[in-house]
Amino acid sequence: MAFECLRQLFISMLCKGDDESVRLPDCIVIDILNRLPIEVVVRCQSKRDYLGALISSRDFKTLHLSKANARGPMLLLRDSTRTNKKLYVVTNYLTKPHYLTKPVNMENLYLHSQLLVNNKKYQGVHPPHIRFSCEGVILFVNDARCGKICYVLNPTTQEEVIVQRTDHNLLCALYYCPVDHQFKLLSAGVINGSLVVYLVYTFKTQTWREIRGTSVNLLPLYKKGSPAMVNRALHWITHYDLQNKPSCDNNGILIFKMDNEQIYAKPHPGSVCNVAHIDNEHKSMMTLLVMENNLCFCHLLASQPALALDIWILEHYKKWTWNKTYNINLTPYGPGRNPDYLHRIMKPLYIQDGIFLFYFKADKYLFLYDLRHKTLNPVQLPQMIKFRPFGSYIKTLLPIVA
Known part of the structure; x- marks a missing residue:
């Protein structure tokens, strides 16, 4: 009232x-x-x-989206306990010196009980979990690699769409097309054991269609989290093993242009970031992030007794020129831990306002590394719930089905 x-x-x-x-x-x-x-x-x-x-109206929602992006993202958290699948966002973790003295502010993203994503009679062994997040819309799947049912949800508007999948293709991305202002899905599959086929799902027509005319025969490596989006394109890494796959210098990064649906490959700085003197126990973790509208290539060097992370910035997108801009010394956290263990449990999240966010899955801490001042600060998450940070999130009014 x-x-x-x-x-x-x-x-x-x-x-x-x-x-x-x-x-x-x-x-x-x-x-x-x-x-x-x-x-x-x-x-x-x-x-x-x-x-x-x-x-x-579309004009209002587009303006609201641009202002939401300008305000910066929030950190999306999910409660990973089996009995309580809730979503939260953290809003004040970057406020200095807030994250050093006060607990973070957490907000529960309300999910209506009638939403199908909350249905306990799941189709599959495990409850749905987050696969992608894009412009305020979240995609859940039962099986991260080839789930037959996708739950697409905007928690702000409570709009939910169910996508039935009859194939076992790899889900590559949920993205918002800047041309026709629609959400779409991108998946890829292998035919006859070698040929890669890409498919696009349009929510408005509820149909899948094949992208024709592409000569790229590469699959993006599966990693949890959304692909790096910059310059109206999606970016994935295609090779990690720099020593055994020398061809990755030419096709290390797969690119999908959202406006014209072109697919092609570009080199990442693999040949120069590979350190020859590291022994066989050395493990590398490569992740693509975005910083100030520039593509970033993060390379984790985990080798006892040192732990370091190199960040390469793509300074010129058309010329595709990389520059090693930051070298983060994480040695205070690394001693005594197995390099392979560090490789598997460390997850970079994103970069915002010169702060690099990452976390280790075994701990209840976020880590904020100030790229300019070279300082590392932990942020403790509440202990009563089993949280897992997913990545960035913004609240929008964008409809899933436009």
């Missing part, structure tokens, strides 16, 4: 009734709406009136 009274008051003040001649310009109303909490905007959108129609 209080919300409805406030909404009616808001309409009477800004819109002056139904007479368009006495309304405030739409641009002013949109600017005011963008400053309101998103929960209030969602409730206004559900009403069939002037405000609801304005909020549902």
Whole structure:
């Protein structure tokens, strides 16, 4: 009742009734709406009136998306206990010196009990878990590699779409196409044991179609988390073993252009980041991230007694020129741990405002490395719940089915 009274008051003040001649310009109303909490905007959108129609327009949702991206992402956490599959976001972990003195602020992403992703009668052995996150929309699968059912959900609007899959192709990405403003899925499969075929699923038509005309016969390596998105393209690593696969210098990074659906490969700095004097126990972990709209190549060097992480920046996208910009010394954390163990449990998350976020799966700590000041600070997560950080997340009003 209080919300409805406030909404009616808001309409009477800004819109002056139904007479368009006495309304405030739409641009002013949109600017005011963008400053309101998103929960209030969602409730206004559900009403069939002037405000609801304005909020549902593509122009408003596009503007809201750009402002959400400008404010920066939140950290998405999932409760990995079997009895309680909840989602949380952390909002204040970068506030200095907040993360050194105070506990993080956590917000529960409410999931309505009637959502199918909450159904306990799952099709498969394990409950759904997060596979991708893109522009405020999350994709859940039962089996991370070839799940037959995908649950696509926008926790802000509670819109949910179920995608049935009849094949066993590798799910590569959930992405938001900048051309037709639609969410899509990308998957890849191998035919006759060698030929790679790429398929795109469009939510509007609920159909899969094959991408034709590509000569790239590569599969992105499976890693949990979304591919690096920059320059209207998705990026995956295709090779890790630099010593046994010398050809990775030419096709180490797979690229999918979202606007024209072209697929091609580019080299990563494999030949120069490979350290020849490291012994056979050396393990490398390579991850692609984005920093200030630049593609980053992260290379973990885990070898006792040292632990280091090199970050290469793609300074010029068209010329494809890399520069080794940062060398992070993680030796204080590394001594006494098996290199192969470190290789498997360390997960880089993302880079925001000059802070590199990562965590070790065995600990309940996030680690924030200040790239400029070369300082490492831990952030302890609440102990009562078994959390697993997934990656970045923003709240949006984008519809899954446009």
